[in-house]
Amino acid sequence: xxxxxxxxxxxxxxxxxxxxxxxxxxxxxxxxxxxxxxxxxxxxxxxxxxxxxxxxxxxxxxxxxxxxxxxxxxxxxxxxxxxxxxxxxxxxxxxxxxxxxxxxxxxxxxxxxxxxxxxxxxxxxxxxxxxxxxxxxxxxxxxxxxxxxxxxxxxxxxxxxxxxxxxxxxxxxxxxxxxxxxxxxxxxxxxxxxxxxxxxxxxxxxxxxxxxxxxxxxxxxxxxxxxxxxxxxxxxxxxxxxxxxxxxxxxxxxxxxxxxxxxxxxxxxxxxxxxxxxxxxxxxxxxxxxxxxxxxxxxxxxxxxxxxxxxxxxxxxxxxxxxxxxxxxxxxxxxxxxxxxxxxxxxxxxxxxxxxxxxxxxxxxxx
Amino acid sequence: xxxxxxxxxxxxxxxxxxxxxxxxxxxxxxxxxxxxxxxxxxxxxxxxxxxxxxxxxxxxxxxxxxxxxxxxxxxxxxxxxxxxxxxxxxxxxxxxxxxxxxxxxxxxxxxxxxxxxxxxxxxxxxxxxxxxxxxxxxxxxxxx
Numbered sequence: 046x047x048x049x050x051x052x053x054x055x056x057x058x059x060x061x062x063x064x065x066x067x068x069x070x071x072x073x074x075x076x077x078x079x080x081x082x083x084x085x086x087x088x089x090x091x092x093x094x095x096x097x098x099x100x101x102x103x104x105x106x107x108x109x110x111x112x113x114x115x116x117x118x119x120x121x122x123x124x125x126x127x128x129x130x131x132x133x134x135x136x137x138x139x140x141x142x143x144x145x146x147x148x149x150x151x152x153x154x155x156x157x158x159x160x161x162x163x164x165x166x167x168x169x170x171x172x173x174x175x176x177x178x179x180x181x182x183x184x185x186x187x188x189x190x191x192x193x194x195x196x197x198x199x200x201x202x203x204x205x206x207x208x209x210x211x212x213x214x215x216x217x218x219x220x221x222x223x224x225x226x227x228x229x230x231x232x233x234x235x236x237x238x239x240x241x242x243x244x245x246x247x248x249x250x251x252x253x254x255x256x257x258x259x260x261x262x263x264x265x266x267x268x269x270x271x272x273x274x275x276x277x278x279x280x281x282x283x284x285x286x287x288x289x290x291x292x293x294x295x296x297x298x299x300x301x302x303x304x305x306x307x308x309x310x311x312x313x314x315x316x317x318x319x320x321x322x323x324x325x326x327x328x329x330x331x332x333x334x335x336x337x338x339x340x341x342x343x344x345x346x347x348x349x350x351x352x353x354x355x356x357x358x359x360x361x362x363x364x365x366x367x368x369x370x371x372x373x374x375x376x377x378x379x380x381x382x383x384x385x386x387x388x389x390x391x392x393x394x395x396x397x398x399x400x401x402x403x404x405x406x407x408x409x410x411x412x
Numbered sequence: 413x414x415x416x417x418x419x420x421x422x423x424x425x426x427x428x429x430x431x432x433x434x435x436x437x438x439x440x441x442x443x444x445x446x447x448x449x450x451x452x453x454x455x456x457x458x459x460x461x462x463x464x465x466x467x468x469x470x471x472x473x474x475x476x477x478x479x480x481x482x483x484x485x486x487x488x489x490x491x492x493x494x495x496x497x498x499x500x501x502x503x504x505x506x507x508x509x510x511x512x513x514x515x516x517x518x519x520x521x522x523x524x525x526x527x528x529x530x531x532x533x534x535x536x537x538x539x540x541x542x543x544x545x546x547x548x549x550x551x552x553x554x555x556x
Contacts, residue, residue: 094474094529096433098452104435104472106529216494235429236475243548245511388453389430 046149050076050124052360053140053153055131055302058086059346060338060353061159062114062123067357069121073366076151077118077125078142084118084125085111086161087181088346090188092216093209096234100382101347110350134158134306138333155333155360158303159353162296162317162339167201170256176263180210180293187217195289199223199266201254205233205345207293212240214291223285225249225268227275234391254290255282263288298340306331311405315398316342322406326359326376327352330409335360342402344395351383421465421482421489425456426547427475439472465489467535471528479547480533486540487520490548492532497522498551506538507548514546515539 052068054061057079065075083089091107102110118125126144133141140151164179171177176195180202183194198219200211203226211221224241229251231238242248255267255277270281297317300310308329310319320342327335337356338349358375361367367375387396423444425436432452437445444462447454467489469478480489488506498504498519506517517536524532538546 094531096431096474098432098434099438103433104439104474109529234431234475236427236431236477239426239509240476243507243509243511245507385432385452388432388451391429392432392453 046147048076048149048151050074050151050153051364051366052076052155052157053078053138053151054157054159055140056086056159056161056338056340057081057084057125057127058159058161058338058349059088059110059114060161060340060349060356061086061157062111062118063350063353064157064159064337064357064360065123065125065353066114066117066121067354068361068366069118069123071361071366073361073364075123076153077123078129078131078140078151079125079127080130082128084115084127088114090181090184091209091346092188092213095347097347097386101386107346110346131302134302134334154364155335157327157335157337157353157356157360158306158321158329158340159336159338159349159356160299160302160340162343163299164292165295165297167254167292167294169254171258171263174257174259174263175261176259176288177257177290178292180206180291183289183291184210184213187213193217193219194291195263195287196220197222197287198289198291199225199254199268199285199287200291200293201225202293202295203228203231203233203238203248203250204293204295205237206296207291208233208237208241210291210293211246212237212244215241215244215246221246222287223247223249223266223268225252225254227251227253227271253277257290263290266290296339296343298343300340303329303334303336303340306334308334309409311402313342313398313402315394316344316402320402322402322409324406324410325355325380325403327356328359330406342395342399345386348383348386348395351379351386354379355383418460418483421467421480421485421487422460422463423458423465423469424479424481425458425469425477426479427456427473427477430455431475433474435472435474436469436478439468441466441468445469467523467533470533471523471531476531480535481543483540483543485537486543487535487537488543488546489521489523489533489535492534492549493530496551497532498534498549503552504536505550505552506536506542506546507550508545509547511548513550514542517546517549519549
């Protein structure tokens with residue numbers, strides 16, 4: 046069967062849903078595809094309160110944004126297809142999908158890719174033992190499936206993912222017996238780290254995991270101090286009794302589909318590695334294909350939702366659903382909110398990295 | 413603060429990093445919290461003349477970095493997001509910023525409204541000399 050739609054959105058996470066709402070509220074026809082059995086992407090795992098200001102919804106727990114967006118989608122009649130895998134992007138804005146075990150084609154006038162991110166792995170002896178998992182996996186287990194991943198957890202990485210998930214592990218009744226960070230300083234927000242410290246979680250800075258040991262499952266974790274270039278300092282090894290190792294060593298954009306589309310990429314380490322070059326309106330080098338959220342560079346759910354709106358507005362403008370003046374006005378509002386989220390010692394780096402992506406897109410376009 | 417007499421409970425803001433965030437400012441009915449600059453990124457500052465120690469900001473701060481301290485009464489109000497929620501009158505272990513035991517304390521008051529969305533504001537009473545050290549509490553497990 047062939048589905049025809051004005052806009053196809055891949056991924057029903059914060060960026061995809063927010064784009065869908067933006068388009069549907071202007072009367073555009075949208076189909077959203079997601080391989081999971083429930084929408085929301087990572088939002089429903091985010092049980093902590095978000096930062097920002099009132100117009101970003103600061104102080105609201107992440108999953109509540111998900112609830113609100115799903116309600117908006119329902120009211121607007123957005124067509125969300127769950128358990129639906131998009132397996133291919135083909136020329137002329139065609140998608141190959143598998144829905145309920147059947148293969149279909151989607152023809153769209155515009156496509157927004159909002160496929161999110163993948164956790165980066167870390168290899169060490171014993172990394173294949175049961176009990177070693179991504180921090181995001183542990184978060185899914187406890188916050189979505191209500192299962193404790195273990196009892197005694199070693200968290201590797203002190204970025205916001207590592208810090209926030211550690212706190213949630215404590216809230217779910219587990220012990221975080223070590224938080225291990227290769228750098229000499231906490232990578233995420235101090236306030237998140239302080240919440241853990243107040244609970245007595247030991248922080249091991251300038252440390253790395255050497256090995257996970259155990260008979261058929263994680264039983265002991267060996268960590269050690271690192272010197273320059275993260276080389277392990279001999280003789281500093283410590284053995285920690287633990288049954289779970291959570292890896293929170295960064296995320297990378299999920300680019301598999303975009304690679305099929307022929308869009309051009311560029312390498313920006315601060316954004317997770319390879320990212321699609323895109324304009325300030327989220328258009329890739331393949332006209333007709335837009336990106337939003339973590340796939341366009343690793344940031345946060347709040348920025349992903351705003352980027353979704355930018356992509357939605359741009360698509361509406363191009364399809365003539367939204368007139369130029371309205372589009373410009375709304376873009377300006379979104380951009381103002383985004384710029385507020387990309388300030389400060391953490392946000393500034395992301396802003397510079399985003400600007401660099403856009404600069405590279407602009408210079409590609411000139412050529 | 414030195415040389416100044418502080419009367420009653422006052423917010424103590426332990427927000428140390430420039431992250432774009434301002435619910436502490438917008439939630440305060442007394443307008444006692446402002447940002448130390450034009451940007452949303454600036455650190456919050458307290459006008460302790462205006463602050464009446466109500467504790468709304470304790471629940472509103474997404475970073476859980478605000479406490480209400482009464483130096484004369486020996487009370488500290490903390491954001492608390494664990495279960496079980498302690499009961500008023502219950503004895504607890506008061507802990508410091510590193511989670512280390514400081515002293516015993518008694519839960520004096522638990523403030524909660526739906527708006528707090530699962531963040532309870534727990535006021536504990538402790539010996540006065542520890543009000544600047546105590547920033548957490550642990551429920552004493554029976555039989556331990």
